[in-house]
Amino acid sequence: MTEIVRTERADRVFVSYRQLRVSDRGFDKGSPDHSSDQLAAARPGLAVIWTGVHTGFLDVTIQLAAAPPNLPRPEEWEESIEIDLVTLTGETVLFGLMGDPPSQFPNLTPQGPGRYRMRVHTRGRSLNNKAYKQVCPEVYMVTIWPIDVGCGAAARYQEVADNEPPNRSDRILAWAKEQARNEPGRPARKGAREQKR
Numbered sequence: 759m760t761e762i763v764r765t766e767r768a769d770r771v772f773v774s775y776r777q778l779r780v781s782d783r784g785f786d787k788g789s790p791d792h793s794s795d796q797l798a799a800a801r802p803g804l805a806v807i808w809t810g811v812h813t814g815f816l817d818v819t820i821q822l823a824a825a826p827p828n829l830p831r832p833e834e835w836e837e838s839i840e841i842d843l844v845t846l847t848g849e850t851v852l853f854g855l856m857g858d859p860p861s862q863f864p865n866l867t868p869q870g871p872g873r874y875r876m877r878v879h880t881r882g883r884s885l886n887n888k889a890y891k892q893v894c895p896e897v898y899m900v901t902i903w904p905i906d907v908g909c910g911a912a913a914r915y916q917e918v919a920d921n922e923p924p925n926r927s928d929r930i931l932a933w934a935k936e937q938a939r940n941e942p943g944r945p946a947r948k949g950a951r952e953q954k955r
Contacts, residue, residue, distance in 0.1 A: 762827060762901075766862050767819040773854030778807040778818070778898065780866060780876065782847045789927045797839040798878050802919035805843050805876055807898065810883040814894045820852060820863055823903040826875065835879040835899070843867070843876040843902060844915050852900065872907030872915060876900060 771778070777789075782803045789806050792799040798807045809816060821827070843850070848870035851859040867874055882895035906914075924932075 762821045762823050764822045764864060765819065766864065768860035768862060769817045770815040771818045771854055771860055772857035773809050773811065773816055774813045774856045776809045776812050777855035778809055778816070778852065779855060780805040780807070780843060780850060780852050780900065782845055783849045783851060791925045797837050797880065798841055800841050800843055802844040802915060802922060803846050805841060807878055807900070810896055811894045816854070816894065817897045818852065819899045820866060821899065821901040822866065822868070823901060825903055827901060827903065830879060836881040837883060838877065838879045840875060840877045843874040844918070845871055845874065846912070846916055846919055847871060866902050869904040869907040870912070872911030873905045874902050875905055876902050
């Protein structure tokens with residue numbers, strides 16, 4: 759049996775827009791493509807776990823392992839998925855969209871940049887959950903272990919990330935940045951502020 763190196767639980771992880779994120783610190787690219795029935799999906803630098811509740815607090819446990827751990831008993835969980843998690847920095851955190859990482863959660867990829875496996879288990883996940891300002895009945899367990907890490911892996915996966923085609927969220931983000939840049943009057947207002955100095 760593979761030893762779980764570390765386990766931490768946070769019973770009030772804030773989530774919004776149905777997104778728990780496992781991300782490189784400071785990652786600002788779009789979300790991975792997914793279908794509406796997926797539990798999780800990933801792209802280099804970011805994995806997203808889609809929750810049932812839109813906005814609220816979730817009970818989340820993280821487990822870090824040195825190698826693939828045994829599966830938990832099937833009666834404990836209703837849904838599960840296992841996906842690749844690629845970190846380009848080796849500094850990976852879990853947080854709800856528009857929330858902060860729980861203080862008790864460590865760096866999830868302590869072996870450095872490269873490829874990990876992430877297994878997600880959940881129970882109580884329902885799109886009908888309305889849990890704003892309270893803990894909803896959804897419970898998650900996220901288990902992560904290294905597959906291919908180190909300096910050579912970092913270079914390989916950075917090349918993969920650089921060559922990844924843009925997805926819909928990347929295109930929306932690029933469009934929004936372009937609109938902000940071309941907003942009428944914005945350069946003039948900036949110039950006026952600079953002239954007052």
